[in-house]
Amino acid sequence: MSQYHALPVPPMSIRFDQSAGTLSPEGPTLTRRMSDLEGLFRDHAAWQKAVADGDPVVYSVISSPVPEIDRELPQSITxxxxxxxxxxLWMTKGHQHPNHQGEIYLGISGRGGLLMFDGTETRWVEMxxxxxxxxxxxxxxxxxNIGDEPYSFLAVYPGGAGHDYGWVLEHGMGLRAxxxxxxxEFVDYVEG
Ligand SMILES: O=P(O)(O)OC[C@H]1O[C@H](O)[C@H](O)[C@@H](O)[C@@H]1O
Ligand SMILES: [Fe+2]
Incomplete structure (x- = not known):
């Protein structure tokens, strides 16, 4: 985490320019390429080939300057x-919040889905x-992303929520889209 991101911020408004894909003021941004999604697609050989054939950008995340610290309420657009x-279907890595905190997403453009898994049950919310x-x-x-265009959504989450990616690698998500x-169309996570 950069020092800039950890600084407290005053009350503010944040402008989202959808056509430019920017937030102003803006915090950290993140780009995830195919190579960043190791171990997540069911077909490892196809994943490797996609990495070798240009390693495309699968998703990007732009964040507001609100810091990811306890009691703050940061936002990001993915x-x-x-x-x-x-x-x-192309997807985010997926994560669990280590201390089990809630989160909301707001669909902005395109068509997507939100796959949720509590270790036993899986739920799907179309976005x-x-x-x-x-x-x-x-x-x-x-x-x-279940459509033919980029799918964008706003996330608002507790600053202390954290991201546990290991949980998804260990437990999966119940289903694959x-x-x-x-x-x-859904298949069991472990199906080849
Ligand atoms: O963290 P990922 O599973 O890669 O998902 C990508 C991003 O999606 C949303 O924007 C969340 O609020 C972010 O915290 C998350 O980083
Ligand atoms: Fe989250």
Missing amino acids: TIQPGTTAGE TPGTIGYMPPGWAHRSV LSGTDGV
Whole structure:
């Protein structure tokens, strides 16, 4: 975490320019390429090939300057590119909040889905512009682009929530979202 990101901020408004894909003022930004998603797609060989064939950007995250520290309420906008890897829809890594804290997403543009898993049950919430998706404490979450255009959503989350990526690598997400003839199709996480 940069020192800039950890600084307290005054009351403020933050402007989102959708066509430019910017927040102002802006905090840290993050770009995740295919190589950053190791171990997450069911078809490892297809993932490796995609990395070798140009390692495309799968999603990016722009953040407001509100710091990720306890009692603050940071926000970020994530944009997932459309695409599939061996039929599996492009998605975020997915994470659990170590101390089980809730979070909300607001669909901004494109069509997506919010896959949630509490270790036993899986839930899917379809996200279109204007949908508020709620993740209760203890539900790991992953976002998926189910359309042909970039899918963007706003996230608002407790500053102390943290990101546990190891939990998803260990437990999976219950289901995988594949591109189907009539849209999205689900298979068990462990299915090959
Ligand atoms: O952290 P990932 O699973 O890669 O998801 C990407 C991002 O999605 C949302 O914007 C969350 O609020 C971010 O905290 C998260 O980093
Ligand atoms: Fe989260």
